[in-house]
Amino acid sequence: MIDHQYSNPDLNAQYIADELEVNVSYLSRTFKKETNKNLSIYIAEKRIQVAQRLLKTTDLKTNEVAKRVGFTDARYFGQVFKKIIKITPSEYRKLSSQNIPQ
Numbered sequence: 001m002i003d004h005q006y007s008n009p010d011l012n013a014q015y016i017a018d019e020l021e022v023n024v025s026y027l028s029r030t031f032k033k034e035t036n037k038n039l040s041i042y043i044a045e046k047r048i049q050v051a052q053r054l055l056k057t058t059d060l061k062t063n064e065v066a067k068r069v070g071f072t073d074a075r076y077f078g079q080v081f082k083k084i085i086k087i088t089p090s091e092y093r094k095l096s097s098q099n100i101p102q
Contacts, residue, residue, distance in 0.1 A: 006046045009072045013039045047071065048084045055089055056096040062089045 001019065005011050016039070017024040031039045047069040054065045066077035081089050 002043055002046055006043065006050060007068055007070045009070050011043060011070060044080055045084060048081055051077070051081060051089065052085070052092065052096075055093045062093075065089065 001016060002011070008015075013028050014024050017027040020027065028039050031037070031042070035042065051065050051069045054060055054068060055062075058065075060068070062078065063074035066072075066074040069077075071077035071080070078089055081092070085092060087095070
């Protein structure tokens with residue numbers, strides 16, 4: 001579900017629990033047990049993974065990339081991106097473009 005709905009800004013543990021018709025606590029606990037990862041962190045990482053690909057392969061503005069991967073706030077997207085990747089989206093794009101053979 002996450003791989004197909006990462007662009008949905010409403011995608012979170014409660015949304016998934018509602019879709020699966022299970023208790024959100026049960027879902028979160030089970031997900032953590034099976035993957036050793038927090039569900040909200042997994043969703044954020046998936047979104048940032050797709051954002052990295054978009055930043056490398058398109059000329060979309062950062063706020064457009066943010067929207068495509070499910071963030072409604074481009075500033076928050078930048079904060080999450082930097083927390084996970086350790087550099088800003090624009091720095092990432094610049095470094096990525098330097099590594100692509102011409």
